[in-house]
Amino acid sequence: MASWQHSTNVEREQRSLLRFVTCGSVDDGKSTLIGHMLYDAKLIFADQAQALELDSQAGSAGEGKLDYALLLDGLAAEREQGITIDVAYRYFSTEQRSFIVADCPGHEEYTRNMAVGASNSELAVILVDATKGLLSQTYRHVRICALVGIRHYVFAVNKMDLVDYDQAVFEKIEADIATLMEEHASLSCAVIPTSAREGDNVTATSARMPWYTGEALLPYLEQVDVGTSSGEQGFTLPVQRVCRPDPSFRGYEGTVATGSIRVGDTVRVLPSGTSSKVASVLVAGEPADAATQGQAVTLTLADELDISRGCVLERESAAQASTLFVTTLLWMDDAPLVAGKNYLFKLATQTVPGTIYEITHKVDATTGKRLAAKSVAKNEICSCRVSLGRQLVFEPFAQNRTLGSLILIDRITNATAAAGTITHKLSRSDNLTYHQMDVTRQLREEALGQRARTLWFTGLSGSGKSTLANAVEQRLHAQGVHTMLLDGDNVRLGLNRNLGFTEADRIENIRRIAEVAKLMNDAGLVVLTSFISPFASDRRRAAEIIGQDSFVEVYVSTPLEVCEQRDVKGLYAKARACEIPNFTGISSPYEPPERPDIVIDTSTESLEDAAERIVGMVLGDA
């Protein structure tokens, strides 16, 4: 049994760190269990305890009982609804260990938040309600924890007080747990009967369950060995950034993912395959002879090689570079996964665009059964095949957590859409069959990482439409947006060469421009059109062809006097001299848009400001 006296400095310095996650629903007493551990052990501060007592009086616990869960449910919405939405982190230490507790929501809707808490934990405490036995969520929690890499499990069979501390009830559940863990044979497992509310087997062995001869939960957590696999692993270091304070120093910064390295060792660079010897090692900025797993290092090499962020330095590891692999994903986005979608794949320090070209199957989170699937919804698990645009350096997750885990980032919303682990590499000969799919506008947009639309610039001759459209296109292009500008020069002289200025031709002119813009939008491009387009009815038709959602009306509202004063092409002078008939603004009306998406008056706003404003709008709601 642990002593709760605070230890001296010397002892504290040598304590190890254990990160564990707690899984279960509020009904299982999960937050109560952690709250009780902290409270019993006087690990919460007096003012927090006082706040807890006040909250308990106001809250639902009633009858003067402390509601320990209030210690942990930190968000206003959680306290109002009495549920846990997101993972909360708690910190405490004993003589043996410092603990980081990730207290996770149990509800299926918040599975992804549970995965967040589990992903950085070495051990899972799974709560089981003794009055209910194993629930489908128990199976789901173990599966999610196993998916993100937890190897050590403690089942707290809780609420033993409500079943009169009955040994038979416990043994039945213990047997069910043994059956559940058969599927995860490589994982370690312990089962402890507890009552979080009454404090049995939480911090001290309970006299009310003499039939249980094992340790209480906390002493168990203090001693359990969660040492990671063999020390025989090869060295891998994903390069985070290159440190170049001056021409004489070129260091590679990163955290050692596996293995260890010494000055003088030869390392290989992936994916290039070049190698060199380690010339010097800094660990957390201090010179060292060697570095090992988990340390933040800066390495210099004997030779000057082409190494940048995303490269992996390795020695005697199984790291390899490939564009094809199989991954198990936990889907987290509200929008379902469909094969053919393009995402950014982030693995260690590499970020590469790629496509899930085949969903092999879904996995039922409760039963583990494989199910055929065309799409995968939020909180579901699936296995799929991935094809990348560039080589990715990785190792299977079972061998290397860092080089085997990845997230998917939606290229348009920037949402973290999924988390995954790499099962194995695929080769081209692995029966590569591309999924039957239509290459749609959405897929093209995702491949380009942008939302297609048409910016329809309208305004008088000389209002500055074309100058502005050009400036906007240059800025969009500089930011990597794929664009196309349609204006009088490239449309009137080609596609619409056969059209004149009659009303019928004018309508046909706009129709063709709109149809071309729509095709280009379908190809995923951002289109800018610059035509006077003076009539509201013409612009309305264009909007209908292009689609209201994609049509952005940019009204260049520069006043007629200013346009006429500028008269860049001398057209106004000719119109005034009646040399040009039906000249907009002079002898033919201009109908201003009633509800333009953006209005730019180039006589009062600078070109730069106006262009930035439009670019901001395009990129801002992308």
Added chain:
Amino acid sequence: MPYASHLEALEAEAIYIMRETIAECERPVMLYSIGKDSSVMLHLALKAFAPEKPPFPLMHVNTTWKFHEMIEFRDRRVAETGMELIEYINQEGLAAGINPFDHGAAYTDIMKTQALKDALDTYGFTAVFGGARRDEEKSRAKERVFSFRDANHAWDPKNQRPELWNLFNTQVNAGESVRVFPLSNWTETDIWQYIQQEGIPIVPLYFAKERTVVERDGQILLVDDDRFRFLPGEKPVQAKVRFRTLGCYPLTGGVRSDADTIDAIVAETLGATTSERTTRIIDYDGGSASMEKRKREGYF
């Protein structure tokens, strides 16, 4: 992970987070509040990028009501490290005479929250290091390491980006930003032990000393300059006090203490019976959800 100690594990984690931020984010800055957490964060940055100087500026949002010893310490540290310092003061608030005695919660909003948002907008920073720790407060216990903020600097606690393993999604659109908390997993004790282990310089106010103070509503306030407002009947007294957190002197309470060395502070912290935020008057406005509310509005 085979670390020599839990402090080494926390140090490696913080350095990893800082390097990720600098490698992936376009315009990073470190919010430097001069307190012990900022001191640790700056020390970690110096280690993370050595022998290079940390490739980002420090920013101090100055309410003009900081303890004068904080400002002296700040200027000394900046000179020693060669870091670039951006000081931001809400000039409108200053001109309007906004102060902690007359304006209460509005003071914090105008001189801190609003000033911070204005500063970030002015310089267009896309990633902002902060020294907040999850053990400080309930809503912080739930915040991600990379905490996404929309174009209005608002935090949406119900819809945080999932953050798995050590894979941070740093993607933002124009106007959006991330707050990055390298010390998320440190406790107050860890901070003190690390300061002790590494010999990190900290503001002298942390050490107990005879100081001129006023006791008010259970808080011990330092009479730091002649702007201090005494309530009727209040008289300054001498007392041996130190400060567990630093901020604006009229809003920061001290504690009676004899701890005048780092070893004594560590020993005192290990036996602490109240959490450090109780000496921050700011948290108590508006009940237990007040910090979350301020954070949703853009407070750090």
